[in-house]
Every structure is written in C-alpha cells, then in structure tokens.
Amino acid sequence: MDTQTLIYLVVGGTFALYIAIALWTRAGSTSEYYVASKGVHPIMNGMATGADWMSAASFISMAGIIAFAGYDGSVYLMGWTGGYVLLAMCLAPYLRKFGKFTVPDFVGARYYSQTARVVAVICVIFISFTYVAGQMRGVGIVFSRYLEVGINTGVIIGMAIVFFYSVLGGMKGITYTQVAQYCVMIFAYMLPAIYISMLITGNPIPQLGFGSEVTGTGQSVIERLNGLGAELGFTAYTDGSKSTVDVFFITFALMVGTAGLPHVIVRFFTTPTVRDARKSAGYALLFIAILYTTAPAVAAFARINLLTAVPSTAYAELPAWFKTWENAGLIAWMDKNDDGIVQYGPGAPFAGNPTFTGETGEVGQRLLSNEPTPAATELYVDRDIMVLANPEIAGLPGWVIAFIAAGGLAAALSTAAGLLLVISTSISHDLLKSNIKPNISEKGELLAARIAAGIAVVVAGLFGIYPPGFVAQVVAFAFGLAAASFFPAIVMGIFSKRMNKEGAIAGMAVGLTFTFSYIVYFKFINPTAGAADWWFGISPEGIGTLGMIFNFVVSVIVCKFTAPPPVEIQHLIEDIRIPRGAGAAIDH
Structure with a gap:
C-alpha cells in the first residue's frame, strides 16, 4: 500500500474516532459543557491536560x-516545561478548590466585581485567539502536505472538525477526545524519534541518542551539528545570538504565561x-x-538529516520529499547563480515576507517577493515542517509518515478545541449569564455557548489563514499576554488577602495593554526594528515578563490607596488556602 493511501486511512480513522467520541459524550447540561460535570478521573484528566498543553507549537514547531x-531555541523548552510545574504545583489545587467554571469566574468572584470579570473575559479572548492562530496554522501545514490541499483549504477542514466536536460535546466531549488525541500524538512523536535515533546513533532511546556518537563519524551529535553548520557558514549550534536579558525575559514570560x-x-x-x-x-x-525530553533529540536529528541531504546537491537529484514539500509551499529554492546546485547558508534567501510565487504556483508561505537578497543562500525551509518532514528525510516507512500526520493534527486540534471552549464559555457564562442576561435559562445559556464557539471557530480560521508568524512564535505571544494579565491577578487573588478589585482591574488593564501594544508595534508597525530598538533589549516574545512586572506594581500601588476587600472575601481566601485536599471541593 502506498504512503498516500496509508495517510488517508490513518488520518481518516483518527478523525472518525474523534467524532464518535464527541457523539458518545455530547453535553446535555451547562455543567457537562463547562467542566464535564467535575467527574473526570485523574489519569484521564492528566492525559487530556497533556493533549491540551502539547499544542501544535510543542508537537510541530x-x-x-x-x-x-x-541554543536560542531552548528558551521555549525551558519556559514551557517550568511553567507547567509552576501551574500544577502552586496554583491548580487552589483554583480547583475555589470550585468555579472559568478563570473569569474566579476573577469576578475573588475580586467581587463584574468589571473585573469583564476585564478577565477580554484577556481570555485576546490570549485565546492569539494562541489558536498558531494551532490553526499547524492544522493547515499538516493538511497541505499530507492531504495534498492548500494550507488555507487545510485550515477550513480543520475548522469544520473542531467545530463539530467542540460545539457538540463541550468540555465533556473535548476531554475524552483529548485522551484519544494524546495517545495518537505521543505514539506519532516517539515512533519516528526512536527509529531515527537508531539510524543516526544506534541507540533506540532518543534522549540517550542525543548524547551519543553519530554512527561512523566518531563525533557526538552536537559535534556533528557544529561541524556541518560550520561547513555551510552557520554559527555553532551551541552558540546563542540572544542576549542574556532577552533569554531570561522570554523564558520567564513563557513560564508565568503558562500559569495564566x-x-x-x-x-x-x-x-x-x-x-x-x-x-x-x-x-x-x-x-x-x-515529549518534552525527546524534543531536543528530534531537533538535532532533523537538523543533521537536513544538512546532510540537501546543501550542495543538484536540484534535479533531490529526493521526492523535497519536491513534495516545495509543492506544499513550505520549502522554496531559487537558483541565484544558475548552477543548478542548492546553496544553503546564513541569511534570507528571498526579500520580504510572506509569499513567493514561482512557476509552479505559490511557494514559501511567508516570502513577499521573488527578489533575491544579497545573501548567497538559495534555500527557504519553513521551521514548522522539521518534525513532520523528518521521517521522510530519513527514509522511514510510509506507515510511520502516516502516523506523524495524524499526530500533528491531533496536537493542533486538541489545543484548538480547548481554546475555543474557553472563548465560548467566557462569552456565554461570564458575559451573558453573569452580566447581560442573568435570568437566561440553562438551555439558552448552552445554546449561546455553542453559537459563541461557532463564531470563534470562524475567527480562529481567519487567524490560521493569515498568521502573524511561525507557530511557536505566535504561541509565545499568547504566553506573553497571559503572563502580563492573568498571572498576577491569580497569584495575588490566592495569596494576598489585601489585594482588592481596584488593584486587580488596573493591573490587568495595564499589563495587557502594554504587552499587546509592544507586540503589535514591533511585529506589525515596525517589523524591521532590532534589538537596539527594543526596550532594554527585550524582544516581543519576552515582553510579557515586563508587562507582568507592570501589572504587579500597578496592582500593589492602586491597592494601597483604595479600600481593602470585604471581610467575607478575606475569609474566602483563607478557606481556599487551608489544606483540606483529601475531601471534595467546596463550591462558593
């Protein structure tokens, strides 16, 4: 059976599984739609959380x-991993004990203010739509390559699938769908990693293979990477170009953004x-x-395979996988010196950003023109394809390639569904039910949540079609917004009895506005600006940390000059923090 048929069978089979689970677990009440009736087993919830957390950014990008x-890419690994530990150990149990449906629900009740709730809803919408843009972009990439459709068409197909099981099943359906998606995802990620680790180092454990010698070279994996890069003019793989300040701020923004x-x-x-x-x-x-302990090995193996297979090779002699990804618009080549050889090195191969149109149609989704730059390099490789293309570059069997396609889709769809649910519940529960129409029936609220989810799917699809960056970068912006808005409000809401509604509202507004404005200015209004133009050398990916600091400072100052929270709120905070973890959660 050929590879393309296997891809259709595996991807189609997983989609059928997701839809069947959604039908089986469809929500019939707001409790089922919002929080799966608070009845999910810890192991199942752990798997669903893993699928929700390991998005297209983790799996693909x-x-x-x-x-x-x-080295510069390690900030994503450190920030996301450390952030989950912070969330799981320090915040999650307290939030669960509070017993509310949503984060704006917590903010509104803790800060005894509908205004605080509305500000929290605005933060949710900003964060979630920024994050979901990366997921829909990931869906489009996978579909464009493996189902042989355009990226935009792939995004639309993904929208339809997410719409079906998120709107129908709510949190109950999404939870059990994500359990299945986690199984598909982790199998798809580990299988080629083990295969390629064996091929490159002879060690079947990727984490150990990463520190082993490359077979037949006498060099370690890192030495091999540095050597191949040096031959092509790249800086050493272990050298970083980011300043220490920027590395710290990006890592910390990703970490505290996770907790928000x-x-x-x-x-x-x-x-x-x-x-x-x-x-x-x-x-x-x-x-x-x-997955996270395997990712550095996968990255290193993918880089070795790419640098070994493509540079200084005649274009006519390149293997089929190169032409396939080129036709998908995710690899582009321009013969600047007319020698028919693919030259690859530092610098941008084309001018501008985002579309280069060649003889065969659209190639290079983020290239603006076919005007070559002065750089000698002729090859453009989209960063988001390395995990997906690695099995093909390594010559693995077709069924492995089919599973990597299914895994990439599972990663993007699982997180997209979780984000869309958060958006819909924030609108239906925190805006409509709690503010605009408090007497709405449960049936009406459930219908409103589903309508909001449908609208959110369409908006998310538009972000996927017109992405502001590559997947991991877009997701980093979402983490920055979360760090600057929610994290301080949640931390002070749990650990400070003195923090009041005025301080929390002012802090969230300042943190979100500053961070969002900074990102928009340096990414869209003045995208050519560099480190010399950034505040204190902090990149847009790391500015969420500074936004968080502003949030804390403004919250504390405003709090000092305004009235303390009511006595019942202070007692509520004490109740949340009393360690009664063995029993059922107390709803307030």
Missing part, C-alpha cells in the same frame, strides 16, 4: 525552532476533588515530559 536556532493560560487552568476544574486535581497535575507532568 518547538523541535523545528530548536533545530534552526540551536485559561484553557489549561480550566482542566483542573473537571476533577471530582482537590486531591484528584493534584493527582491529575502529576500525571499530566509525566505525560508531557515524555
């Missing part, structure tokens, strides 16, 4: 950015007890660690 950026991500936080509201929330956090950390 993280290893790709590490493969190209080397509403679609991850809401997963801890679905367990029966606080003890189960803690257990599910531990299981999720274990399930996530499987």
Whole structure:
C-alpha cells in the first residue's frame, strides 16, 4: 500500500474516532459543557491536560525552532516545561478548590466585581485567539502536505472538525477526545524519534541518542551539528545570538504565561476533588515530559538529516520529499547563480515576507517577493515542517509518515478545541449569564455557548489563514499576554488577602495593554526594528515578563490607596488556602 493511501486511512480513522467520541459524550447540561460535570478521573484528566498543553507549537514547531536556532531555541523548552510545574504545583489545587467554571469566574468572584470579570473575559479572548492562530496554522501545514490541499483549504477542514466536536460535546466531549488525541500524538512523536535515533546513533532511546556518537563519524551529535553548520557558514549550534536579558525575559514570560493560560487552568476544574486535581497535575507532568525530553533529540536529528541531504546537491537529484514539500509551499529554492546546485547558508534567501510565487504556483508561505537578497543562500525551509518532514528525510516507512500526520493534527486540534471552549464559555457564562442576561435559562445559556464557539471557530480560521508568524512564535505571544494579565491577578487573588478589585482591574488593564501594544508595534508597525530598538533589549516574545512586572506594581500601588476587600472575601481566601485536599471541593 502506498504512503498516500496509508495517510488517508490513518488520518481518516483518527478523525472518525474523534467524532464518535464527541457523539458518545455530547453535553446535555451547562455543567457537562463547562467542566464535564467535575467527574473526570485523574489519569484521564492528566492525559487530556497533556493533549491540551502539547499544542501544535510543542508537537510541530518547538523541535523545528530548536533545530534552526540551536541554543536560542531552548528558551521555549525551558519556559514551557517550568511553567507547567509552576501551574500544577502552586496554583491548580487552589483554583480547583475555589470550585468555579472559568478563570473569569474566579476573577469576578475573588475580586467581587463584574468589571473585573469583564476585564478577565477580554484577556481570555485576546490570549485565546492569539494562541489558536498558531494551532490553526499547524492544522493547515499538516493538511497541505499530507492531504495534498492548500494550507488555507487545510485550515477550513480543520475548522469544520473542531467545530463539530467542540460545539457538540463541550468540555465533556473535548476531554475524552483529548485522551484519544494524546495517545495518537505521543505514539506519532516517539515512533519516528526512536527509529531515527537508531539510524543516526544506534541507540533506540532518543534522549540517550542525543548524547551519543553519530554512527561512523566518531563525533557526538552536537559535534556533528557544529561541524556541518560550520561547513555551510552557520554559527555553532551551541552558540546563542540572544542576549542574556532577552533569554531570561522570554523564558520567564513563557513560564508565568503558562500559569495564566485559561484553557489549561480550566482542566483542573473537571476533577471530582482537590486531591484528584493534584493527582491529575502529576500525571499530566509525566505525560508531557515524555515529549518534552525527546524534543531536543528530534531537533538535532532533523537538523543533521537536513544538512546532510540537501546543501550542495543538484536540484534535479533531490529526493521526492523535497519536491513534495516545495509543492506544499513550505520549502522554496531559487537558483541565484544558475548552477543548478542548492546553496544553503546564513541569511534570507528571498526579500520580504510572506509569499513567493514561482512557476509552479505559490511557494514559501511567508516570502513577499521573488527578489533575491544579497545573501548567497538559495534555500527557504519553513521551521514548522522539521518534525513532520523528518521521517521522510530519513527514509522511514510510509506507515510511520502516516502516523506523524495524524499526530500533528491531533496536537493542533486538541489545543484548538480547548481554546475555543474557553472563548465560548467566557462569552456565554461570564458575559451573558453573569452580566447581560442573568435570568437566561440553562438551555439558552448552552445554546449561546455553542453559537459563541461557532463564531470563534470562524475567527480562529481567519487567524490560521493569515498568521502573524511561525507557530511557536505566535504561541509565545499568547504566553506573553497571559503572563502580563492573568498571572498576577491569580497569584495575588490566592495569596494576598489585601489585594482588592481596584488593584486587580488596573493591573490587568495595564499589563495587557502594554504587552499587546509592544507586540503589535514591533511585529506589525515596525517589523524591521532590532534589538537596539527594543526596550532594554527585550524582544516581543519576552515582553510579557515586563508587562507582568507592570501589572504587579500597578496592582500593589492602586491597592494601597483604595479600600481593602470585604471581610467575607478575606475569609474566602483563607478557606481556599487551608489544606483540606483529601475531601471534595467546596463550591462558593
């Protein structure tokens, strides 16, 4: 059976499984739609959390950015991993004990203010739509290559699938669908990693293969990478170009942004007890660690395979996988010196960003013109394809390639569904039910949530068709927004009895506005600006840390000059922090 047929069978089979689960677990009440009736087993919730957390950025893009950026790419690995530990150990049990449906629900109740709730809803929408743009972009990439359709068509297909099971099943349907998606995802990620580790180093464990010698060279994996890169003019794989300040700020923004991500936080509201929330956090950390400890090895192996297979090779002699990805618009080549040889090195191969149109149609999704730059390099490789293309570059069997396609889609769809659910519940529960129409029936609220999810799917699809960057970069912006808005409000809401509504509202507004404005200015209004133009040398990916600091400072100052919270709110905070984790959660 040929590879393309296998891809259709495996991808089609997983889609059928997801839809069947959605039909089986469809939500019939707002409790089922919002928090799966708080009845999810810790192991199941841990797997669902892992799928929700390991998005297209983790599965598709993280290893790709590490493969190209080397040391600089490690900020994503450190920030996302450390952030989940912070969330799971320090915040999740307290939030679960509070017993609310959503993060704006927590903010509104803790800060005894509908205004605070509305500000939190605005933050949710900003964060979630920024994040979901990366997921829909990932869906488009996978579809464009493996189902042989355009990226935009792939995004539309993904929209239809997410719409079906997120709108129908709500949190209940999404949870059990994500359990299946985690299994597909982790199998798809580990299988080629083990295969390629064996081929390159002879060691079947990728984490150990990463520190082993490349077969037949007498060099370690890192030495081999540095040597291949030096031959082509690249800096050493282990050298970084980012300043220490920027590395710290990006890593910290990703870390605290994780602890403020509403679609991850809401997963801890679905367990029966606080003890189960803690257990599910531990299981999720274990399930996530499987992929995250493998990603550096996958990145290194992918880079070795690419640098070995393509540079200084005649274009006519390149293998079929190169032409396939080129036709998908994710690899582009221009023969600048008319020698028919693919030259690859530092610098941009084309001028501008985002579309280069060649003789065969659209190639290079983020290239603006076919005018060559002065750089000698002739090859453009989209960073987001490295994990997906690696099995083909390594010559693995067709059934392995089919599973990597299914895994990439599972990663993007699982997180997209979680984000869309958060958006819809924030609109239906926190805006409509809690503010605009408090007397709405449960049936009406459920209908409003589904309509909001449908509209959110369409908007998310537009972001996927017109992405502001590559997947991991777009997701980094979402983490920055979360760090600057939600994290301080949640931390002070749990650990400070003195923090009041005026301080929290002012802090969230300042943090979100500053961070969003900074990102928009340096990414869209003045995209050519460099480190010399950034505040204190902090890139847009790391500015969320500064936004968080502004949030804390403004919150504390405003709090000092305004009235303290009511006595019942202070007692509520004490109740949340009393360690009664063995029993059922207390709803307030």
